[in-house]
Amino acid sequence: MFYQIIKVGKEEIGLVWSDQSGKPQAEFIYLPGREKMSDRIIRDFPSVGKTPRRAAGLDRLIADLYEGQKTPSAFSALNRDRLAGFSAEVLQQTCRIPRGKVATYSGLAKRVGHPGAARAVGTVMANNPFPIIVPCHRVVRADGSVGRFGGGSAMKKELLEKEGVLFDARGRVRRDCIIG
Numbered sequence: 001m002f003y004q005i006i007k008v009g010k011e012e013i014g015l016v017w018s019d020q021s022g023k024p025q026a027e028f029i030y031l032p033g034r035e036k037m038s039d040r041i042i043r044d045f046p047s048v049g050k051t052p053r054r055a056a057g058l059d060r061l062i063a064d065l066y067e068g069q070k071t072p073s074a075f076s077a078l079n080r081d082r083l084a085g086f087s088a089e090v091l092q093q094t095c096r097i098p099r100g101k102v103a104t105y106s107g108l109a110k111r112v113g114h115p116g117a118a119r120a121v122g123t124v125m126a127n128n129p130f131p132i133i134v135p136c137h138r139v140v141r142a143d144g145s146v147g148r149f150g151g152g153s154a155m156k157k158e159l160l161e162k163e164g165v166l167f168d169a170r171g172r173v174r175r176d177c178i179i180g
């Protein structure tokens with residue numbers, strides 16, 4: 001395994017990746033935070049070594065997504081071996097939420113055939129190993145408020161705005177941006 005720190009403006013996104021038949025495959029993505037990015041990565045993945053290595057193509061894709069640009073689906077660039085069952089279903093369905101739209105936790109639970117599992121969907125979102133590529137920021141509370149996010153609710157709202165999601169005067173996602 002390897003790691004790369006992707007600079008996007010003043011922010012740093014951490015990427016832990018492996019080489020699968022000559023193509024980089026994401027193992028874990030870190031959102032910007034207060035702790036030094038390389039320290040976070042090396043603490044969680046001591047086998048990556050101390051020297052970063054570029055994940056050609058995957059790094060640009062992540063930066064473009066973080067900047068709100070429209071890109072093709074990158075679900076195939078993820079190592080999903082550790083995902084199973086409900087979590088895998090929820091994360092795959094999350095990738096189907098179109099840019100510029102959001103789903104609610106309860107709506108996403110219904111989409112995967114588990115109505116009433118909104119809290120479980122929230123847990124999957126909180127533990128998403130691939131934020132940005134699996135757009136967990138596109139999942140909001142039933143009332144349209146953004147809810148929690150690994151990078152903070154302000155970052156979540158900023159990501160949504162970059163993608164064209166509209167907010168009302170109270171700071172909630174407008175109903176016309178929420179899919180069923």
